[in-house]
Amino acid sequence: MRKPLGAIALSIAAAVLLTSCGQGDTAAEGEGSAEAGTLVVYTNSNSEGRGEWLQAEAAEAGFDIEIVGAGGADATNKLIAEKNNPIADVVFGLNNVYYEQLKKEDVLEPYTPEWSGEVDESLADPADEKAYWPLVQQAIVLAYNADTVSADEAPKDWPELWTEDEYKDRYERVTGMGGATTQLVMAGILSRYREDSGELGVSEEGWSQIEQYFSNGVPAVKDLDLFARFAEGEVDFGQMPSSSIPGREEAYGVTSGAVAPEIGVPYAIEQVAVVKGTDQQEQAQEFIDWFGSAEVQGEWAQEFDSLPVNEGALEQTKPEVIEFDEQFTHQDIDWTFVEENLAGWVEKIELEYMQ
Amino acid sequence: MLRSPAVVITMTVLVWFIAAFLLWPNANLLVQTFFPDGQFTGRAVEKLMSSERAMMSLGNSFLLAVTLALTVNAVGIFIVLVTEYFRIRGAKVLWLGYATTFIYGGIVLAAGYKFIYGADGIVTKFLAGIFPDMDRTWFEGFFAVLAVMTFATTTNHMLFLGSAIRNVDFQTIEAARNLGASSWTILRRVVLPTLKPTLFAVTILSFLTGLGALSAPQVLGGQDFETITPMILTFANSTTSRDLAALLALVLGVATIAMLSVMTRLERGGTYHSVAKVAAPLQKQPIRDRGANIAVHAVAYVLFLIYVFPLTLVVLYSCMDSAAISTGVLTLDRFTLENYVRVLSQQSALKPFIVSIVYSALAAIISVGGLLFVTRLMLKYRGWLMSALEYLLHIPWILPAAMIALGLLITYDRPNPLVGGFVLSGTVVILLLAFVIVKVPFTLRMLKAAFSSVNGSMEEAAAIMGAGTLYTFRRILLPAVLPAAAAVAALNFNNLLDDYDTAVFLAHPLYQPLGLQIKANTDGGASVEAIGNTFVYTVLLMVVMGTVMYLVYGRLNRVRRSPRARRVPLQRVGGDAGTPNADLPEGATTEESSAAPLR
Known part of the structure; x- marks a missing residue:
């Protein structure tokens, strides 16, 4: 009996040792966002090196930030779920629909940044006391592989993909509803079929469009990029936010085109805001002042082909980005209507149309 | 009993714990599903019933559960027979191969299989080089999930069926042979009937594992094979659709409870126990038919390769450059330790590992430490109240992990008087709580067994000599049960180390445990470095778990014959890729230990 006792004593000692270091750790963990100066930033705009770039640049400017990345809708849900005990201090990159939702749920702390005069106020929070301010905007487009499809052959608008036989089974359709881009595409289609007496404000015709979108498309493959599939010739059409196009063209060696429907395309106006209940309000505000400034937004635009809202940053924006953007008109979407119904739409699509 | 302050405190804490963490969150789940605003609503039911996708995934889950119960039994019974019953060459080596699932399971195993057989997997790439036209996604969908889960969950068979077969009285076998029975008849008519209760138990466990499967369908199910638990996860993330998640979790819960009550009923029915006064140890049986012998050997070694191959590749590739x-x-000249250096030196790569170790250790110690007092009280003061409390402590055992996690999430995402008005969601505490909760039933049963085997006269002697309750507990009882308690803590630690199913609901975004990191590395368009990291995590996990297992069993087994040695039945380690909390079935604890029977 002696020997096993010894072994067990040893393992207990090891366990105790682990916990004692552990407790130190958890004590620090418990403070969460209160940790000396670390700002927790939630965003959906951290891929393709954006997160790393921002973290490094912010560190140089004296901000210690930690980035938590998630899809637009997922990040929104997370913020709402955590509203009674927020982890995040700042949220940026989501589009106005989500910010409106966050504001309704009382997740945001109103703040007017130093650079508020340099941006078009109509793109910010419509309320008088503004809780969120715009950083960049981008068109959500239907992209096609220009190496195999000429501009004439490409469809003129989204619905052609599933109504015209020549496009069926050649476009990529989504397999999850958590992404901001996806939800905007859906909003862009559904709001064309607004009918107040219809299910969730949409006519039957509208829902049938969605059904056909799902039944005629090629399912997306998790983490296989649309442009990679262009290169492989698996699909020829699919959704894409405009700022992601140049980088991907280069990465996968394809040329792409974008469809410019007459009705216009949905625009994502990506915003920034302070999260309510942060214990580092001042820090968070300073970070927003820095990040939204003409200088940093200009660098961001240079690095990641974005189209900044800050007028001062436009000078540093790549001319081809501006040119690309000029071919589109803004689709006229009633954002209040979208915001009210989006959660219901997503749920219905998840349950009934997603296969 | 109320005179001792220690008793009063323990009782208060116990009742509070049960009310706040076992009863209310799950009851609240029901309330939120059907009475979200105080009014009954059938919204969630209607929505789900009319959703083809939801019904399909329900069907898939039950399909997986039923087929898994069959396949796991087929493979499980076979490997137990070849390692314990038949005379097979190299049975020890075979046993080691099959036993790898003790230290390699759950999300880690699913990830490993994906890196090897998945669309971009090592083997797939190799095969595609030879057959360019092959379907690269061959290892995906129902077949892949079933295969992976089958080979990952035979652990229960090795444990429970293995020990049951060792207990078969050899005299009955000899008697049957003397009466002229063939090997096949003996196996079918003598051996298997005695194993019936254990077989029921492991069948139900396999069924439940399939029903609640999360990581394997997520990683390998692909588009066409979706099951319930991943759907629960999808809807749990959205605050407006949580009632759907709750309802799906309830369906799982009800199915689980139904299966367990069937099991208890079956157990009460006639079981064959060999109750020989002097049981003769089992001698391994030769397979006389030459053809059959060769066939069994061949299948045994093929299975061995299936078990060992992915693991070997993971270990080898953890030492290859990117x-x-x-x-x-x-090849040997690509050998490098750069993956290990990266994981052990880069803070971001090491962090998930540390987080997991801290969480698991804390949960293991809290559950064992707390229940030491509780178990003691339960044995000392028997009565209806205590038995009621004991039953309630088994709640986590009958509910799927996803449901427990969801209950905690929707109950404590706002200030609640039960926990002093604090909000628990978004803190690091909530996952720790869930870890403790899922470990309660197993710990309780094990500790109860340990306490029961303490010689009662020692305690009496202490009391006669005037020792107080606490003093007796500290100086007499605690030392006696400490070895068992430490072993239970170690097993809990092992079991939680690679948890994914609970953490995916509750983890703090900045302190993500290893399971989540490994899962993220399986998609994320994962960089080669991330894959290398996962290989290293796997090896490190196996080293840690293996060491713990050795400390608990390796050393104890050597003194197995000592009358006071208390063996703790092994616990499923790492799970299956399914519910991690289905630890021990009631009838499955037929361990030959000198510990008191578990009930």
Whole structure:
């Protein structure tokens, strides 16, 4: 009996040792966002090196930030779920629909940044006391592989993909509803079929469009990029936010085109805001002042082909980005209507149309 | 009993714990599903019933559960027979191969299989080089999930069926042979009937594992094979659709409870126990038919390769450089320790590992430490109240992990008087709580067994000599049960180390445990480095778990014959890729230990 006792004593000692270091750790963990100066930033705009770039640049400017990345809708849900005990201090990159939702749920702390005069106020929070301010905007487009499809052959608008036989089974359709881009595409289609007496404000015709979108498309493959599939010739059409196009063209060696429907395309106006209940309000505000400034937004635009809202940053924006953007008109979407119904739409699509 | 302050405190804490963490969150789940605003609503039911996708995934889950119960039994019974019953060459080596699932399971195993057989996997790339036209996604969908889960969950068979078969009285076998029975008849008519209760138990466990499966369908199910638990996860993330998640979790819960009550009923029915006064140890049976013998040997070694191959590749590739991992090359001159250096030196790579170790250790110690007092009280003061409390402590055992996690999430995402008005969601505490909760039933049963086997006269002697309750507990009882308690803590630690199913609901975004990191590395368009990291995590996990297992069993087994040695039945380690909390079935604890029977 002696020997096993010894072994067990040893393992207990090891366990105790682990916990004692552990407790130190958890004590620090418990403070969460209160940790000396670390700002927790939630965003959906951290891929393709954006997160790393921002973290490094912010560190140089004296901000210690930690980035938590998630899809637009997922990040929104997370913020709402955590509203009674927020982890995040700042949220940026989501589009106005989500910010409106966050504001309704009382997740945001109103703040007017130093650079508020340099941006078009109509793109910010419509309320008088503004809780969120715009950083960049981008068109959500239907992209096609220009190496195999000429501009004439490409469809003129989204619905052609599933109504015209020549496009069926050649476009990529989504397999999850958590992404901001996806939800905007859906909003862009559904709001064309607004009918107040219809299910969730949409006519039957509208829902049938969605059904056909799902039944005629090629399912997306998790983490296989649309442009990679262009290169492989698996699909020829699919959704894409405009700022992601140049980088991907280069990465996968394809040329792409974008469809410019007459009705216009949905625009994502990506915003920034302070999260309510942060214990580092001042820090968070300073970070927003820095990040939204003409200088940093200009660098961001240079690095990641974005189209900044800050007028001062436009000078540093790549001319081809501006040119690309000029071919589109803004689709006229009633954002209040979208915001009210989006959660219901997503749920219905998840349950009934997603296969 | 109320005179001792220690008793009063323990009782208060116990009742509070049960009310706040076992009863209310799950009851609240019901309330939120059907009475979200105080009014009954059938919204969630209607929505789900009319959703083809939801019904399909329900069907898939039950399909998986039923087929898994069959396949796991087929493979499980076979490997137990070849390692314990038949005379097979190299049975010890075979046993080691099959036993790898003790230290390699759950999300880690699913990830490993994906890196090897998945669309970009090492083996797939190799095969595609030979057959360019092959379907690269061959290892995906129902077949892949079933295969992976089958080979990952035979652990229960090795444990429970293995020990049951060792207990078969050899005299009955000899008697049957003397009466002229063939080997096949003996197996079918003598051996298997005695194993019936254990077989029921492991069948139900396999069924439940399939029903609640999360990581394997997520990683390998692909588009066409979706099951319930991943759907629960999808809806749990959205605050407006949580009632759907709750309802799906309830369906799982009800199915689980139904299966367990069937099991208890079956157990009460006639079981064959050999109750020989002097049981003769089992001698391994030769297979006389030459053809059959060769066939059994062949199948046994093929299975061995299936078990060991992925693991071996993971270990080998953890020592290859990135280029070799991405191209699938395996040569000695690409050998490098760079993956290990990266994981152990980069804070971001090491952090999930540390987080997991801290969480698991804390949960293991809290559950064992707390229940030491509780178990003691339960044995000392028997009565209706205590038995009621004991039953309630088994709640986590009958509910799927996803449901427990969801209950905590929707109950404590706002200030609640039960926990002093604090909000628990978004803190690091909530996952720790869930870890403790899922470990309660197993810990309780094990500790109860340990306490029961303490010689009662020692305690009486202490009391006669005037020792107080606490003093007796501290100086007499605690030392006696400490070895068992430490062993239970160690097993809990092992079991939680690679948890994914609970953490995916509750983890703090900045302190993500290893399971989540490994899962993220399986998608994320994962960089080669991330894959290398996962290989290293796997090896490190196996080293840690293996060491713990050795400390608990390796050393104890050597003194197995000592009358006071208390063996703790093994616990499923790492799970299956399914519910991690289905630890021990009531009838499955037929361990030959000198510990008191578990009930």
